[in-house]
Amino acid sequence: MVDVIRAWHPAVPQVQEVLHARFDHHAYPAHTHDSWTVLLIDDGAVTYDLDRHDHLATPAAVTLLPPQVPHDGRSALPEQGFRKRVLYLDPGWLPPATINAVTDSPTLLGADALSTVTDIHAALADPADAFAAECGVLALREIANSRLVPATETAPDAPLARRLREMLDDRLLESFTIAEAAAELGAHRSHLVRVFTTTFGIAPHRYVIGRRVDRARRLLLTGRSPAEAAAESGFHDQAHLTRHFRSTLGTTPAIFSRR
Structure with missing residues (x-):
């Protein structure tokens, strides 16, 4: 079901886990995380449901998945798997008020976001570059914050x-x-x-x-x-x-x- 998977916990503040994987057939069921998920698709494409709305993750942009919000995932291309790199960041990486905004618009567009996440993963490959990775995580936070408008919650229950x-x-x-x-x-x-x-x-x-x-x-x-x-x-x-x-x-x- 899986060709390649590698996961580790780097000694970098706010980074809970790093995951690199290639899947040929696996489909994620609905689940949640207690962390912010920063998804980078390297090959293929992933279609996913986030809070009951369909979205697409491609190599052209960064995808943010907020803590506690259910999502699933599967290859968007028939007969083709996907390769991804994932950062799991502390729940406090972004303010709680941004969760609804990210749920509505989880795709973080822009070459700056894409290059920042790519640089973070490059730095995480070498423990000697932990400082660079930490700076990248903070830079990504600023990019995300600058594009998010907090949404209000209206559900009565x-x-x-x-x-x-x-x-x-x-x-x-x-x-x-x-x-x-x-x-x-x-x-x-x-x-x-x-x-x-x-x-x-x-x-x-x-x-x-x-x-x-x-x-x-x-x-x-x-x-x-x-x-x-x-x-x-x-x-x-x-x-x-x-x-x-x-x-x-x-x-x-x-x-x-x-x-």
């Missing part, structure tokens, strides 16, 4: 959805039911699930799985074994992690940690 999301984040490693969450939040179970799905474009259980896979991936990069990563990410066991990890990332935890 968004506060309830946010409270559930905070609960899921706080209790990510625990097992509890929607019934328990609804009782704690003073809402009906069906209404709570509906509000969350409507507000964030992803069902609560899919949100939790995505967050747990993210956590497991980071733990694997620190040297944890797949079994340890499963236990420390809220999965029932290694097989449970492997099933969802493969579905989300197109490879197994064991292969990912080796590469």
Whole structure:
């Protein structure tokens, strides 16, 4: 399912992870990240749904995916895969007020943005260039900020959805039911699930799985074994992690940690 994958955590402020990959057939299911995702397509093209709207990522521009907003992804070209480079940056890299604006317009156009991201990846290839990479991340932040207009949130039930999301984040490693969450939040179970799905474009259980896979991936990069990563990410066991990890990332935890 995957030809090439390489991931690492560089010693660069605000950079949580770097991922280089080539996929021939893998399609990402809907998932979220707790970080800003900066996507650079080197070959092919990717079509993706971000908050229930279709978009296209190509080598001509940089794509920004905001934290906590569901997205998926697949090759836009029949019988052809794609090659990509990804930066996962701290949630505070851009202000929270820009999340809605990026969700509406995730494509960051301009030769300056493209060259800045390319330079960041070049610097990340050598630990000696960590300072250059850090400066590039800050420069990219300024470019993005200069083109984003904060949008306002109008969904009437968004506060309830946010409270559930905070609960899921706080209790990510625990097992509890929607019934328990609804009782704690003073809402009906069906209404709570509906509000969350409507507000964030992803069902609560899919949100939790995505967050747990993210956590497991980071733990694997620190040297944890797949079994340890499963236990420390809220999965029932290694097989449970492997099933969802493969579905989300197109490879197994064991292969990912080796590469």
